[in-house]
Amino acid sequence: MFCMPKTDLGQRLEIALQAAHAAGEVQREFYTRKLEIQTKSSNIDLVTQVDTACDALIQETLLNRSREFELPVPQLLTEESFPPEAQTIDMELDNVWIVDPLDGTTNYAHRFPHFAVSIAYMEAGKPTIAVVYDTMKDETFTAVKDKGAFVNGKPLSVSSVDSLSQALLATGFPYDRYVKPERNLDYFKTFMGQCHGVRRAGSAALDLAYVAAGRLDGFWEMRLAPWDVAAGALLVQEANGQTADFVGKPLNFQQRYIDITAASHPRLLAKIVEICKSASSDN
Numbered sequence: 462m463f464c465m466p467k468t469d470l471g472q473r474l475e476i477a478l479q480a481a482h483a484a485g486e487v488q489r490e491f492y493t494r495k496l497e498i499q500t501k502s503s504n505i506d507l508v509t510q511v512d513t514a515c516d517a518l519i520q521e522t523l524l525n526r527s528r529e530f531e532l533p534v535p536q537l538l539t540e541e542s543f544p545p546e547a548q549t550i551d552m553e554l555d556n557v558w559i560v561d562p563l564d565g566t567t568n569y570a571h572r573f574p575h576f577a578v579s580i581a582y583m584e585a586g587k588p589t590i591a592v593v594y595d596t597m598k599d600e601t602f603t604a605v606k607d608k609g610a611f612v613n614g615k616p617l618s619v620s621s622v623d624s625l626s627q628a629l630l631a632t633g634f635p636y637d638r639y640v641k642p643e644r645n646l647d648y649f650k651t652f653m654g655q656c657h658g659v660r661r662a663g664s665a666a667l668d669l670a671y672v673a674a675g676r677l678d679g680f681w682e683m684r685l686a687p688w689d690v691a692a693g694a695l696l697v698q699e700a701n702g703q704t705a706d707f708v709g710k711p712l713n714f715q716q717r718y719i720d721i722t723a724a725s726h727p728r729l730l731a732k733i734v735e736i737c738k739s740a741s742s743d744n
Contacts, residue, residue, distance in 0.1 A: 480522035481594040484515035515562035516541035561688040565664035579666035581691035591692035610699035619702040619725035620675040628678035669693025673700035679724040
């Protein structure tokens with residue numbers, strides 16, 4: 462079992478774990494209760510009182526524990542505090558926590574037990590700490606840059622699959638799919654004709670964590686936000702996997718919308734990117 466020394470990164474990992482597990486307790490407590498459900502940017506982009514309660518709890522924990530450890534006070538970029546209409550990330554991503562307090566709100570609202578807390582710490586525009594907490598399965602995925610990735614303390618490694626025909630992939634569909642011309646259906650159709658199978662479970666953070674764990678071989682999705690993918694991307698990378706955008710370039714977490722691919726092997730990633738390039742040009 463990997464144990465982080467009491468460096469700044471080790472202290473920040475401890476803080477993120479406390480925040481994620483506290484939010485998970487709230488999610489379990491409210492899971493069977495009647496929810497107050499509202500919409501954000503579209504009528505299918507849901508938010509509940511659990512999202513906002515977890516967001517407030519995580520922010521409070523990250524700020525207060527940072528002060529206790531006498532760490533520089535961080536900035537916070539969270540899904541629930543970010544204006545839905547904003548098109549840019551107007552902050553330098555350094556000493557910044559990026560948080561999705563409940564990734565998979567639609568699943569949660571429908572009592573589909575597949576959702577997570579996602580927390581990433583950013584330095585110089587890149588994630589250096591990742592925590593993805595699968596609340597209902599009580600699985601805690603963690604990564605620290607250059608220190609590996611783990612689930613409940615056990616080391617993670619991506620699968621050895623390097624061909625599309627053998628690959629089990631995952632994807633999702635954007636919340637603005639009713640109004641945007643690119644709806645992922647062309648990508649989905651192409652991948653379904655060439656891979657072993659595609660899963661669409663409704664949590665990008667868990668999709669990426671599952672790639673890191675070798676449960677999935679690859680992943681693609683369009684128009685995600687930094688809080689959807691920052692933690693999961695580091696998990697994949699620290700589990701010896703690969704990530705890129707739809708044209709094969711490194712991910713830019715400064716963008717409001719991110720098209721992301723991930724895979725267990727460079728050859729598989731190259732094929733996923735090739736299909737994404739082709740399908741995108743056809744739209």
